[in-house]
Every structure is written in C-alpha cells, then in structure tokens.
Amino acid sequence: MSKYQSPKMSVNINAAKGVVIGIIILIIIGVVATASVKIVEAGHRGVLLHWNAVDLTQPPLEEGLHFVVPFQDEVVNIEVRTLKYANDARSASRDLQTVETTVTVNYHPDKESVHTLYKNLGLDYEDRVIQPAIEETVKQVTARYNAEELITKRPLVKDDIESSIRDRLNQFNVVTEVISITDFEFSPLFAQAIESKVEAEQNALKAENDLRRIEVEARQREANAIGLANANIAEAKGEAEAIAIINKALSENPNYLEWLKTQAWDGKLPLVVGEGGTPFIQIPVNP
Structure with missing residues (x-):
C-alpha cells in the first residue's frame, strides 16, 4: 500500500475490482448459456453443425429447445412445412x-x-x-x-x-x-389454326349426324307408307271378299236382300209415309 493511500480508499478500490470481476463473470456465464441453448422454430427442423460441419450422425433436431456445446455447435433452421x-x-x-x-x-x-x-x-x-x-x-x-x-x-x-x-x-x-x-x-396464329380445325371437325360431325337423322326419318316414313299401303290393300281385299260373298248369297237366295233389311233395322217405330192417303211401312235400309 502506498503511503499516500488511506486504508479507506484501498478498500473502495478492491470493492470496485470485485464488482467489475463479478460483472465480467456474469457476462461470460450469460454468453456461454446463450451459446449453449438453441431453439428450433415451429414447422422447422434443426441441422446440427460441429465447427460449421454438418453432423450426419445426428438426426435433425425437432422443434423446441436444445442444448449444444457452446462456440462449437450451431443449429441451422430449415422449414419443412408445405x-x-x-x-x-x-x-x-x-x-x-x-x-x-x-x-x-x-x-x-x-x-x-x-x-x-x-x-x-x-x-x-x-x-x-x-x-x-x-x-x-x-x-x-x-x-x-x-x-x-x-x-x-x-x-x-x-x-x-x-x-x-x-x-x-x-x-x-x-x-x-x-x-x-x-x-x-x-402462338396466336397457331392457336387460331387449331381453333379453326376443331370447328371444322365439329361441323363435319354435325353434318354426319344430320345425315344419319335424315336417313332414319326417311326409313321411318317409308315404313309408315308401306304399313299404310298394306292396310289399304287388306281393307280393299276385305271389302271385295265381302261383296263377293253378298253377290253369291243373292244369286243363291233372292230373299237374302230382304233379310239384310231386317238386320239393318234399328228397332225404331215404323216410319209412316202418306201418299194419296194410303199408309205403308218403310224399313230403313241404311245402317
């Protein structure tokens, strides 16, 4: 101790040195603690580095808090979300x-x-x-x-x-x-050419479908005409056969016509027609 320093001043200097040393120690502890704690963010995986070299023996770190060797190890966050x-x-x-x-x-x-x-x-x-x-x-x-x-x-x-x-x-x-x-x-020119080709194909397909429709309708009309002609022929044959039967019956029996008149009567009262004051009964012939 210098002869010019008082005991009180010496104590203050020592106390100040102690405070400084304590602060330095706390800073060192804080730095070491910070360097030894690494956080892997949500949606990420952590790649562990030893002296900036990737440690392939260590699997990727999960999300959360991890402790590593300070100043030696680093953790790189890599996003693994979509x-x-x-x-x-x-x-x-x-x-x-x-x-x-x-x-x-x-x-x-x-x-x-x-x-x-x-x-x-x-x-x-x-x-x-x-x-x-x-x-x-x-x-x-x-x-x-x-x-x-x-x-x-x-x-x-x-x-x-x-x-x-x-x-x-x-x-x-x-x-x-x-x-x-x-x-x-x-290119616009090629796109227009493709559109024109597609339109032409669609028109050709429509024309082909129309032709098929016309052919089907023609066959339907033809079938209807044939059916109607056959029906008319059958009706005509039926009428001819009926006339032939009636003619044959008349030739064989003259009273057949009178029998037909009685069959055609609708059951109504007789119609009285007076001519010269003489009444007679007329049976309707038409059915």
Whole structure:
C-alpha cells in the first residue's frame, strides 16, 4: 500500500475490482448459456453443425429447445412445412411449335433428411434443384408430343411431367405434394389454326349426324307408307271378299236382300209415309 493511500480508499478500490470481476463473470456465464441453448422454430427442423460441419450422425433436431456445446455447435433452421414454387417454362413441341406453360409445385424437404439436403445444396436449393428440374422436364416431355397432342392428350402430358419432376426432386430429398400445370399456350396464329380445325371437325360431325337423322326419318316414313299401303290393300281385299260373298248369297237366295233389311233395322217405330192417303211401312235400309 502506498503511503499516500488511506486504508479507506484501498478498500473502495478492491470493492470496485470485485464488482467489475463479478460483472465480467456474469457476462461470460450469460454468453456461454446463450451459446449453449438453441431453439428450433415451429414447422422447422434443426441441422446440427460441429465447427460449421454438418453432423450426419445426428438426426435433425425437432422443434423446441436444445442444448449444444457452446462456440462449437450451431443449429441451422430449415422449414419443412408445405412450400410453393411457381415457374414459367418455355419449350418446343415435336413439330417445333413454341409452347409456354406455368408449373406450380407444392413441396417440402424430407423431415428426416434435411441435414443431407443442407450439406449437399444449402438453403438455396430452390434455385439449384427445383427450377432446373421444372425447366428440363417440361422441355423433355413437350418434345415427345406435337402441338395438337399437347391439347388433346393433356392429362397424359400432365402425368408425364408430374412423375418426372417427382422422381428428380426425390433424389435430392425434396418431397413433392401437388404439381399443377396450367393450359399450354401457343402462338396466336397457331392457336387460331387449331381453333379453326376443331370447328371444322365439329361441323363435319354435325353434318354426319344430320345425315344419319335424315336417313332414319326417311326409313321411318317409308315404313309408315308401306304399313299404310298394306292396310289399304287388306281393307280393299276385305271389302271385295265381302261383296263377293253378298253377290253369291243373292244369286243363291233372292230373299237374302230382304233379310239384310231386317238386320239393318234399328228397332225404331215404323216410319209412316202418306201418299194419296194410303199408309205403308218403310224399313230403313241404311245402317
């Protein structure tokens, strides 16, 4: 102790040093505690890094609080919820028609393999994997079909694109959920040509249906005419046979006509006609 320092001042300096040292210790403890506690956010998985190297022996960390070795370990959060990526793809059909379409992919990283995904691709795997997969797949698939088939066989083309994209992304531990493809768009001139062709086919089909309808109606009218003619012939034959029978009966029996008159009488009272004051009875002949 210096001869110029009083005992009281010496005590104050020591106390101040103790306070400073205590604060430093608390700061160090706080820093160490902060570095040793990592939080994996909801909807994410954590990739554990040892000195910035991915630990593939350690499975991805679940959501919540985790304790790690401070200053040595780090945790990278990777979202594993459903994500959306949309991309406009331009390609050419087999007959060299320019085709434009929009492909939308709903996907998520494989929850059990996010550490491998991060090690191989990092966090910008959309630009490294998904975009090239969509563009290359659309070009490869559309090149197998001509422009008209891309319209008439759209479900088949869509299935080919979906299966190809799914297979490519699965190799990189990216799971596809839904793949949506909008209508294929062509140049205005080609679209007009396709529309004209479809309209011509529809008109031809309508004309063919009209012709069939006319043929059916003609056959129906013919059948009706034949049926009516046969009915008239049958009626005429029936009347001729009836006349022949009556003539034969008259030739064999002259009283047959009088018998017919009695059969035709409707049972009404006799009609009295006076001529010269002499009444007589007239039986109606007409039925």
